Structure formats: C-alpha cells, structure tokens
Amino acid sequence: MATTDLRTEIKEFLSSRRARITPDQARLPAYGGNRRVKGLRREEVALLAGVSVDYYVRMERGSLAGTSDGVLDALATALQLDEAERDHLFRLARRSRTPGGARRRRAAVTVRPALRRVLDALTDAPAWICNGRYDVLAMNHLARALYSPVLADVRRPANTARFVYLDPEAAEAFFVDYDRIASDVAAKLRLEAGRDPHDEELIALVGELSTRSELFRHRWASQDVRLHRSGHKRVHHPVVGRLDLDVESMELPVEPGLLLNVYTAPAGTASADGLALLASWAADQEELATETRALG
Structure with missing residues (x-):
C-alpha cells in the first residue's frame, strides 16, 4: 500500500476481477478450447460494459479520471462486482478525479x-x-x-x-x-x-x-x-x-x-x-x- 500508486491499484483490481469470470459465467461463447488469458478477455469486458475496447483498456491501465458513474455502473455489472467491490471501484474513480485525494475525516482515537x-x-x-x-x-x-x-x-x-x-x-x-x-x-x-x-x-x-x-x-x-x-x-x-x-x-x-x-x-x-x-x-x-x- 505504501509503494503502490493509484494507477497500479486500479489496474490490479480490475484485472483481478476480470480474471475470475469465465465466459460461461458471463454467458458468452468461448471460442476454441485454448484461451491464453485467465477469465475474460478485455474485449469481452468492453462488450459487456457497452464501451469500446480502447476505452476499457485505458480504464484497466489505471485511468478512471474521466469515467462517468454510468460507465462505472456498467463496468461493475460486467465484472459481477458485489457491494463491497462496487464501492471500492467508485472510490478509486473518485480518487482519480481529485489528484491528491480528499482526506476522509479521521476516526476518533478515543471512545467517549x-x-x-x-x-x-x-x-x-x-x-x-x-x-x-x-x-x-x-x-x-x-x-x-x-x-x-x-x-x-x-x-x-x-x-x-x-x-x-x-x-x-x-x-x-x-x-x-x-x-x-x-x-x-x-x-x-x-x-x-x-x-x-x-x-x-x-x-x-x-x-x-x-x-x-x-x-x-x-x-x-x-x-x-x-x-x-x-x-x-x-x-x-x-x-x-x-x-x-x-x-x-x-x-x-x-x-x-x-x-x-x-x-x-x-x-x-x-x-x-x-x-x-x-x-x-x-x-x-x-x-x-x-x-x-x-x-x-
């Protein structure tokens, strides 16, 4: 965490979520039996999310700064994210939009x-x-x-x-x-x-x-x-x-x-x-x- 930048964090999160979904789980045809990638291909995620392949590739490379909430929602659905993962994706996007990031109110260190x-x-x-x-x-x-x-x-x-x-x-x-x-x-x-x-x-x-x-x-x-x-x-x-x-x-x-x-x-x-x-x-x-x- 101390050494991983935001773009790398986004890349690793999206690629790991993509890798766990098979074409069968996504209800996509799996052409041929020798797929070189684990899980879905980038173009398959792009198809499911309704965006161009180039646009999805930019997102998976860590660029979420200009991504709308609608696209993020479609991406979360395509990757079959649960509530926690969807929340995490949107937070990563918000951090991308605000360089330096808005600081969260620090939790109390003592209990009243x-x-x-x-x-x-x-x-x-x-x-x-x-x-x-x-x-x-x-x-x-x-x-x-x-x-x-x-x-x-x-x-x-x-x-x-x-x-x-x-x-x-x-x-x-x-x-x-x-x-x-x-x-x-x-x-x-x-x-x-x-x-x-x-x-x-x-x-x-x-x-x-x-x-x-x-x-x-x-x-x-x-x-x-x-x-x-x-x-x-x-x-x-x-x-x-x-x-x-x-x-x-x-x-x-x-x-x-x-x-x-x-x-x-x-x-x-x-x-x-x-x-x-x-x-x-x-x-x-x-x-x-x-x-x-x-x-x-």
Whole structure:
C-alpha cells in the first residue's frame, strides 16, 4: 500500500476481477478450447460494459479520471462486482478525479465515556468498539474475557489483524474458521485503504503485516475487498471451549470510522451456556485481581 500508486491499484483490481469470470459465467461463447488469458478477455469486458475496447483498456491501465458513474455502473455489472467491490471501484474513480485525494475525516482515537457506559450496560453479551484498522479501542467486561487470547499481546491498542497474521498459532487455536477470518481481515483492510489512503497508521500496519507474514502478502495481493457486516463467528475459548456466536457489526453514525461489535447466542444453546460460564469465570478473575491489589 505504501509503494503502490493509484494507477497500479486500479489496474490490479480490475484485472483481478476480470480474471475470475469465465465466459460461461458471463454467458458468452468461448471460442476454441485454448484461451491464453485467465477469465475474460478485455474485449469481452468492453462488450459487456457497452464501451469500446480502447476505452476499457485505458480504464484497466489505471485511468478512471474521466469515467462517468454510468460507465462505472456498467463496468461493475460486467465484472459481477458485489457491494463491497462496487464501492471500492467508485472510490478509486473518485480518487482519480481529485489528484491528491480528499482526506476522509479521521476516526476518533478515543471512545467517549457515554459509549463506554453503553458497552458496560451490555452485561450478557461481549461488545467492543474498533476502527477500520482493527484497533481494539474499548471493550466491556465479557468481551475482554472472550478475547483474552487477543489481549495477551502487551502492545496497545490491541489489534486483531496483528493477532491473526503475526500470532498464527494462537489465532488458529482460537478461531475455528481461521482461513476465512484471515481472508476477511485482509479484505476489510484493503477496503479501508480505499476509503482512507492517507491513513499513515493503516499504511504502517499493512507494511508491518506484509513484511512479517507471507500469508498476509498473498491475501493482500488477491485484491479482495469486504464490508464489515453481521454474520457468525466460531471460536474455541481456552477456558469455556467452543462458542458459536452471532455477530452484529454496526457503524456508529456520530463517530465515523468506528464500529460497534456485539456477540450473542440464542437462548438455550450450548453457546449461550458457554457465555454464561465465561461471565462467571470473568467475574472470578476480576475478584481475584481485586483481592491481589488489596493485598499488595
């Protein structure tokens, strides 16, 4: 990210999206069995998008400055982009139109006391607030217990991307679906890079992960992007065992760039019982810490 210019970023994104679509998926005839390119040819994308081949070639070479929203929309449809990829394409185009790029309002680096009280009021569900770089900015009591493996690193703020890629043994033991989590983290970081290419801390994080993790370099090079969305997360907690949790990830309108993440489990399930056991364990740990401080 620190060394890739915008034109190269556009070229790599469009060519990677083109390469993943077969003529059959695009409902185009595949003449001959010996195609020299992976996926669609440039002329096939141009046909699907309703533009000339020369015009599409200019776009794929990194020139989106004069491209209208209508053409971008047609291109996104031709390349079968999902919501996150379409958003990323339009952001790349906007950056092309404004040399230097309009700077995004920087996300808050601290969490307001009122938001911390909201977290603490959620006593039965792990809840935490992070930014687009995966920095953990605030957690309630149960989230600290749930994410104790992530918090084992003394570096602050704790960062789940670093945990996933720089402590892979612990991360694989914690996340049941480690491979999917690793893909999601890299894809969400790339989307964030498209949203705020001037974020020096994000540039530094991507540089650190790229330098120290071959897996991250591979996932970053895939050009995949993904939105923070609700879903499911399966973890294996070192104390209470397997937990299958529903995740709600919500952007905070009054704090642009911050996300509230809340984990729950349906009542009567083993995971709900596990969360209750985790809460009891966390309370015991807090009581023990209090007694230790008092003795000291």
